Amino acid sequence: MSLLAENLAERIVAMNETEQDQPLFFYEREIKTELEINPSTYIVNTSGNIVSSNRPIGPIEQQLNSSILKSDDTIQSLDIYDNEFYVVKSPIEINDSVIGWVAMVESKEKLAHVDQEYNQLAILIISLALLGWAAIYVLSKRLSKPIKDVAEAAKLVAEGNYQIHIPNESKEKEVYELIHSFKEMTKKLERLESLRTELLAGVTHELKTPVTSISGLLQALKDGVVTGDEAKEFINISLKETEKMKTMVGDLLTFNQFAANAVLVNNETHAINDIVEDAVSSWQVVQKEEEINIKVDKLLNTVRVLVDPIRFQQVMTNLLNNAKQSMVNNGDINVTLKENGERIMIDVSDSGCGIPEVEQPFIFERFFRGEKKKYNIRGLGLGLALSKMMIQSIGGDLVLLKSSAEGTTFRIILLKITANMPDQNKSNRVENEV
Incomplete structure (x- = not known):
């Protein structure tokens, strides 16, 4: 009702500004709200006299009470014929002057009923x-x-x-x-x-x-x-x-x-050149009458590592045996030492027939044996798996670097002793962690 009253007051002002003298007609469809309320609508002058209305007879017959117009409240209640009504008013202003009012009146009973x-x-x-x-x-x-x-x-x-x-x-x-x-x-x-x-x-x-x-x-x-x-x-x-x-x-x-992590390793400080040379020499002695061409390329400078010499020799022996077994006729085995930052890499390369590509992902699996080895060489298939565990137990790693028909290269990775790492001259018993 407040919105309807304000809208009607604005329309009256607009019609006055365009100097239209035609009378204002009220249409039911224009003042009927979405809640199906059709209030009595009046246009009154400043004295309260009714100028026009949408009904010939309503709750207010000729004049709106002046007290309603003088009140600052835009929504007021009053009793008419022992019934409670609500009155909503909106001023009609032209040039900041109030020339009249639009008032809408509806009973409380109808307003309270929403269909x-x-x-x-x-x-x-x-x-x-x-x-x-x-x-x-x-x-x-x-x-x-x-x-x-x-x-x-x-x-x-x-x-x-x-x-x-x-x-x-x-x-x-x-x-x-x-x-x-x-x-x-x-x-x-x-x-x-x-x-x-x-x-x-x-x-x-x-x-x-x-x-x-x-x-x-x-x-x-x-x-x-x-x-x-x-x-x-x-x-x-x-x-x-x-x-x-x-x-x-x-x-x-x-x-x-x-x-089962039940092995203790004895780590000692060794020069990597010496320990590799000792491991290769020990392996060559065991070969006795067999002639194996083996070449060791050592580091130019002395680099020391923390390693268990017995375990390291076991790993080197296994790698050299594998290299020998992969060559049908006596071939060449190269052991090359490299230094890369804090890591020392020992590459064991042979000129054998290589490992088939389909078998390479499984060579470190326990008990795995390739098709060629299975029928030609006896064993349990634990050599590489055990070697990898041994190297990991002393803080290094063993990986297959490459393998093809021209040969195979395994790499042992160890950490060298740096200035920030204490030099250990005596044997330390370190619990194996794989």
Whole structure:
């Protein structure tokens, strides 16, 4: 009502400024509000006399009470015919002078009654609720179904069944990545399970072979099948097989100790040139009659490292043995020392046939043996895995630098002793951390 009164007062002023003399007519549609209220509307002069109204008879017949016009309140209440009414007024101002008023009068009873469309509102709320529920249901179905499929597949994998099929047509990025990662994990688990079974069979075979040989040789001696020099030869073969078996069992025990962090290493300060030269010389002595061309490129300056000399020699021996085994005919082995910042790198390179690319990611896996080695050279496949553990136990690392048909290069990485690192001249027992 206040807005209607103000709007009507502005229209009267506008008509006066355009000097239009036509009378003002009231149309019901212009003063009817959205709440379906049709108040009695009056135009009065400054004395309160009614100039025009939208009804011939209303709550105010001829004159508006002067006290209503003089009051500062734009909304007032009054009693007319024992009924309570509300009066809303708005001044008609021309050149900052009030020439009259627009007043609207309506009973409190009608103003208090608002006819809202409760049914439409209820339908709207219910419709929105159903739409929201439907949207949540559809989305939850799209998200829950692939997750349920992954959960069912996980149960199958836990039971040892790796032959699973999960459709991956989800458009949600996170769900797609979940299914893709699960499939990749399943493939790797299947490969590892197959590899584990194969390696277990290989280890069993490798340990069984020398036992069978020793048993057969000793049985021949016992039965007197061989005598004299031939008997001595059988005994020598049995001793060699015993040494091989003892070496394999020793490798297993050592590996288990390193894997369980139960090995203590003795770190000492050594010049890297000296310790590498000693390891190569010791290996060459063991080769005896075999001629192996090996070259060592040492550092020009003296660099000291903290290292366990026994463990380091074991690693070097294993790398040199692998290099020798990879060469069908005697070839060249190069041991090159390099310095890069705080790191010392020892590269062991050979001119052998190399490691197949498909096998390279698994060479440091325990019990892994390549196809060529599996049938030509006996062993448990622990050499590289154990070597990597040993180097890591003294704060370094062992990596495959490169391998091709022209040869293979392994790199040992050690930290050199700097000015900020205390020089340790005596043996320190350091707990192995792999």
